[in-house]
Amino acid sequence: MSYHIAFLTYDWNTEIAGQFTRGIHRFLDEHPDVKVHVFTGFGSYRIDDEEKAALQIFNLPYLSGYDAVILQGNRIWNLEKRAKLVERARSEGVPVVSINYPLDGTVVVGTDNYEASYELTKHLIVGHHCHSIAVLAGLPTSKEAQIRKKAVYACCAEYGIANVKSYGNEWDEEYGALAVKEMIAEGNVPEGIVCGNDNLAYGAKTELLKNDIRVPEDVKITGFDDLSVAAAAPVRISTVNRNFPGIIYTALDVA
Secondary structure (H helix, E strand, O other): EEEEEEEEEEOOOHHHHHHHHHHHHHHHOOOEEEEEEEEEOOOOOOOOOOOOOHHHHHHHHOHOOOOEEEEEEEOOHHHHHHHHHHHHHHHHHOOOEEOOOOOOOOEOOOOHHHHHHHHHHHHHHHHHHOOOOEEOOOOOOOHHHHHHHHHHHHHHOOOOOOOOOOOOOOOOOHHHHHEEEEEHHHHHOOOEEEOOOHHHHHHHHHHHHHHOOOOOOOEEEEEOOOOHHHHHOOOOOOOEEOOOHHHHOOOOOOO
């Protein structure tokens, strides 16, 4: 018996997309009875409005021809549209796995953003004795970013770290640098900075070093995602490896 799985993906980051592809190939090598059809909308970066034309590709697959459907995408592919896909699949009796975003009627496979961000913050406080923390939260419209931010505040509250300030509203390096410039202008550079992703951490770290603020001796910085920019930073960034190949492998296995 052979199995056919539709993977519907919408992500702007080619590095992450490549990691998903590696995970799919590993699964297929180990499961010759499975076929995966990939439908990708090639998600755009730094665009706030939904790109309806790009998302039209997800109307193409005849879901009744698949044994399961896997959904993965960024915030522009909104949850309401994904929920309609889930409804469509379920009406055909096809189970759905959602990567990283909880959706009614699906099984979720992905990163525990809260736990990971909490543990990073705890590591700065307990492991490195940071007495002041700031958070570079990322996009306000990103559910993942807001969960990570919430975890930072919760951890700081538990360990008695007050006056935690949040900076920035984007993902890019330049916003990490701008946040540090603001901290320096305020005379309020903390001992630890928890960043919503590696790009923000890279920008923050670079700006600190430009201003002769040592990393990690004076300020300790964490990122998220474990992308190549974390390793390429002037000082390597502590980060969270999300294991994207493992996530899609698990999603396929669950499907």
